[in-house]
């Protein structure tokens with residue numbers, strides 16, 4: 317298997333505080349990876365760095381072992397094939413559920429192409445397919461603002477799927493979901509892994525267990541432990557800084 | 562989501578009736594029920610309405626609160642004014658065939674280079690679009706790339722128009738200093754004082770407003786228009802979907818500036834003067850009030866808001882000149898607190914509340 321994403325010796329500080337501290341991490345193509353760690357461990361900041369929202373002070377971030385991700389901006393990383401779900405669910409509130417998906421579909425993003433764009437039958441079909449997958453097909457004409465918190469989470473996951481990205485960065489998808497929904501999210505992510513690479517940040521241990529994948533524990537911007545969930549749970553340091561509390 | 566929805570249809574119908582009735586009442590009807598000054602006054606309101614539509618495009622739909630849109634309007638007005646100055650020819654006070662009066666007065670020996678070409682009407686028309694467009698492009702290029710947003714962006718747009726005002730006030734700039742450009746005689750050979758020319762300019766203003774509304778509507782109902790709303794509501798999300806936000810902002814910003822320029826170009830011949838006061842920050846703030854009052858993000862509402870406020874201003878400054886600014890301020894506060902969706906929102910809300918017949922008896926279920 318080839319490497320999808322690698323971080324090597326990445327550092328980033330905010331006003332002298334080291335949010336990311338000599339972080340190195342490698343994710344294989346098609347892998348499903350869970351990232352856990354206490355609040356403020358730098359999980360979201362790591363995603364900001366991968367997507368070009370935040371520039372690292374030093375270190376290397378490589379996409380497919382060739383493209384330097386420290387030089388791309390947010391739109392650039394999206395165009396390379398990196399999709400992202402925010403920690404705080406963010407959907408386009410004044411657009412309908414259907415339009416939220418339509419605007420996310422993989423397509424030409426240039427100004428001119430967008431101005432003269434017409435929806436094809438193929439795209440219509442794809443929209444319906446995604447809506448069914450995230451169980452929002454009954455709400456397609458509603459405004460996204462009128463959805464419940466959990467539904468917004470699903471809509472954002474739908475938007476991510478519509479982009480058809482190579483790599484999905486999913487920040488705390490289960491927040492605000494019921495137990496059943498949480499398990500369904502885990503199942504969905506397991507399903508799409510393989511064809512896609514998926515990195516999930518989550519605090520919910522039940523959810524992480526359901527993902528049944530390799531786990532990386534982040535602490536103070538650094539990798540503390542890595543391996544199966546049972547392996548990292550047995551780690552003394554991990555218990556001390558995270559699980560024990 | 563057609564190009565002409567109900568509110569657009571009603572507005573354009575009203576505008577069409579006005580476009581026929583006003584010139585007819587002025588030019589052809591017995592006893593001239595529409596006096597000539599009213600024709601130019603209404604023509605001026607239509608120019609304001611077009612300017613409001615231009616602002617709504619960037620503020621209502623894209624969330625860029627421009628406090629400097631008057632600058633684009635004034636630049637369009639100056640471009641047309643320069644042509645009208647050249648068309649005076651040797652009929653000025655100093656009878657200089659080459660130089661406008663103010664240049665003779667200031668001892669200019671020859672026409673400054675930036676006045677070249679303005680003797681041609683087509684060239685002036687081109688500049689009406691290109692000068693505001695180019696300024697908007699350069700300004701937007703730097704501002705949007707460096708991701709200046711919100712209040713900071715509003716402040717620099719205000720600074721832009723203020724700086725231009727100070728520059729245009731200077732005689733050395735070559736645009737007539739604080740007197741601006743005035744004493745126009747005719748355009749394309751038509752006497753600007755004649756009723757038929759004024760009626761013609763009024764009709765042109767109406768056509769420009771209709772065209773501007775339809776163009777803005779075409780943009781906002783396209784997928785690009787949806788992306789603009791995405792930028793307004795969740796800029797970061799839009800970027801992470803792969804849209805280069807700065808490109809979209811630049812596009813709509815430049816289109817809007819050009820539209821404002823056209824409004825200014827039609828305004829100058831109808832009021833007979835363009836001066837640096839048009840760049841004043843207060844003017845730009847007034848445009849924002851028009852849009853807020855009419856209904857932000859509705860296009861038609863923006864046009865209505867401009868016409869209502871401009872008409873109120875004409876009446877109030879006639880009756881009690883001192884209170885106009887207070888009235889305007891009070892109006893703005895009232896609208897933001899009690900009518901967040903503007904006049905159009907109130908009207909449409911009232912219409913929607915009227916019970917509608919339910920053909921399938923759905924009402925019973927609810």
Ligand SMILES: Nc1ncnc2c1ncn2[C@@H]1O[C@H](COP(=O)(O)OP(=O)(O)OP(=O)(O)O)[C@@H](O)[C@H]1O
Nearest residue numbers: 330331335353354355356357358359360361362403
């Ligand atoms: N733009 C920023 N400016 C200043 N400090 C920041 C910035 N972004 C992140 N930080 C800091 O960096 C640290 C890591 O934050 P981050 O959001 O990455 O944590 P996290 O692991 O995602 O935590 P959580 O589980 O609470 O979401 C925090 O202490 C945060 O305050």
Ligand SMILES: [Mg+2]
Nearest residue numbers: 359360361403
């Ligand atoms: Mg986080």
